[in-house]
Amino acid sequence: MLKILGKSSSINVRKVLWTCAEIGVPYELEQYGNGFLPTGTPEFLSLNPNGMVPVIIDEGQALWESNTICRYLAVKHGRSDLLPVGPMARAQVEKWMDWQATELNNAWRYAFMALVRRSPAHTDAAAIAASAAEWNRLMTLLDAQLARTNAYVCGDRFTLADIVLGLSLNRWLSTPIERPALSAVEAWFERLAARPAYIQHGANGVP
Template structure:
């Protein structure tokens, strides 16, 4: 399999982490600015949105990182990362959707301002608003993890933990005063204890 995308992308790292958890061989090609502009015919033929990652599996290709996670988990014959039980599976998909639609959007301004130091994001009111919204969503995650079941959907590690783990990494790497969230901190450190988690949640890839 081939993965098109730069490792500085959190969404690319989701896919790479999953592939490594499953022991699936892959090759990665640098795409995405500033390395390689995806808005060229070659890339747009694979993903008309011009976004990374793209997964290529033989004569099949697809985009959208969380959909790729589901595809890979289904491809893995061990079934380790996506439960077959309907209710547990539903909760995995629930948290994948929440990560993409509820948790990620609030952090945009704060991450650009405080982590990436982008001078175009210097409005303090917008930074504060972004941090407040982000903190509220992380509070939802903290409450879920505080139930003490081990991972986000019970005792077993799933693809939802890959997506949420990388989101936690971005939270802890962004410099601002944060409320204490002990369940989230414990969860994050345990995910970083996994070999693939440690690789894709390093200091150099926030």
């Protein structure tokens, strides 16, 4: 059985849990991270030298990086609806997944750490404002994409791009910042909220 290492409140672990729920993959979850089993031990670092979650163990091998894990699961289980086979269609999904992991995550990090995590290392008011502004700017770009598709991130079908960005959407809505009214994003949220797996692992009250 697939083994997932990582605490279930982690945004990146929840990507994997949501993907498993959409596919119907059974798994065993071992809670690792703050307040649970440590990630800095030699045993864990032998699985992921970065000391971060999630890690999966499948077919006797360890795999880390949440977006990579989601892609692996979709390919292994033949879910070409979640990750298309055609090179361009697949690249369009992966483009938005990579954008989430690089541009969007970097934008929200300072504001989120300050306003939700209450990190003492993130108290600069100007940096908080700049982070929130960039976060809103990028969400406006996503809104424009959703207005074009009038459905999901990459078109009329739900894909892995919706999973990883759906978690980011939940974090954006959960962080106490001023947000622009984005009608296409709001409609997308309603479509996602109709999926039981999103309510369980995405919009579940955890930012």
